[in-house]
Amino acid sequence: MLCQFTVKNFKSIRDEMTFDMQAAAISEHEDRVIKDRDGELFLPVSAIYGPNGGGKSNVLEALHSLVVKVLRPLYATSDNENAAIRIKRVLIEPFAFSAETVNAPTEFELFFRTASAEYRYELTVRKDVIKYERLDRVKLETGRRSALFERDGNEIMLKGVFSKLKTSEDLSGTLPLLSYLGITYAKNEVVQDVLNWFDDGIDFLNYGNPSQELRMAVSNSEDVKKLMLEMIQEMDLDIVDFRVEEREHDRIEVFTKHVVDDYETELNLFNESSGTKKLFGLLPFIAQSILEGTTLVIDELDAKIHPVLLRYMIMMFNDMKINRHGAQLIFTSHDLSTMNSEVFRRDEIWFVAKGNKENSKLYSLVEFKNDKGESVRKDAKFDKQYLEGKYGADPYLRKIIDWGKVNA
Secondary structure (H helix, E strand, C coil): CEEEEEEECECCECCCEEEECECCCCCCCCCCCEECCCCCEECCEEEEECCCCCCHHHHHHHHHHHHHHHHHHHHCCCCCHHHHHHCCCCCCCCCCCCCCCCCCCEEEEEEEECCCEEEEEEEEEECCEEEEEEEEEEECCCCCEEEEEEEECCEEEECHHHCCCCCCCCCCCCCCHHHHHHHHCCCCHHHHHHHHHHHHHEEECCCCCHHHHHHHHHCCCHHHHHHHHHHHHHCCCCEEEEEEEECHHHCEEEEEEEEECCEEEEEEHHHCCHHHHHHHHHHHHHHHHHHHCCEEEECCCCCCCCHHHHHHHHHHHHCCCCCCCCCEEEEECCCCCCCCCCCCCHHHEEEEEECCCCCEEEEEHHHCECCCCCECCCCCCHHHHHHCCCCCCCCCHHHHHHHHHHCC
16 A cells, blocks of 8 residues: 655656645545554545646656666566566656756655555665665554664665675665665565565556556456456446457457347457557556555546546545455546546645746645635535636636636
């Protein structure tokens, strides 16, 4: 489970920015939060809105860059085909519009939970070189806190349950210590617990190859396929089944089975609409996340998806009878049909906007205050006020709204 993520000096993000999945103490949709074993409450869904070029995608990309920085060394010599598809080299770029930041390091801080513990991982990187790194743990059962390691430049201190482990004297400056421990001490229980979250606990959706993604998600799980079919039927599509065929050169083809007026036929997924193709690239990840209780991160979830289907997917994560394992959905969107108090709590709606100096700012609706210092009411018309520019993340659209008054 993702608890909190902080980043500083990454692309359009100049100043420290924190994205929080901890539930705020507000009296709305209290049955739609994830309650962990120690009583802490977390959000199942968060949506990030804002204008094009405002920096929405950079928030998700920063999180993805941190995960890839840790995982990529582990797969450098791996023959895992799925990993090779998912783990591509990323460039951690600083904020480019300031002499102070262009040569300064990028800072990450991540809080996440596994079944047994909450971890805090810090990483500071400058031109791919590790400047600072730290890992701490809190056991959920006892609440006991302990430091596991700290790395400051070339100085490395292994602590707690890691104190008896050894590190190489010529450890590469570009290799995270966490990655090194994963390579060298893969069977260590705590190392496994941490890296299993990075590898399996969080996933980033790529729409580039829906057939390949479908194979990755469905090939080893009939449960995923079963839940996918249930979702397709709930969406009132006329697809009653699908099958995946292996081809030469590691290719696959997907065939969808349709029934219309008792007439049954098959279509190649290639011949389906762009929306159906995207659904087949999306639903395996949705199903897998729900079944396994993982965090799913999607950029532009609303693209090519009908608003009714988008709402249905969001509500699956919000429904604790369906979402029994604490799955989380984090996405960027422009869709306003779901930006309302029926679908979201105020702490689940986030905005990103750029200031005059090209610096992106991130803030949630629950913490937003107007010029009078007033908070947004929980029964407010979120979509209407957003379009009117009252939340600051899309001020240009207010001019469109005002044009209507000219012709009134």
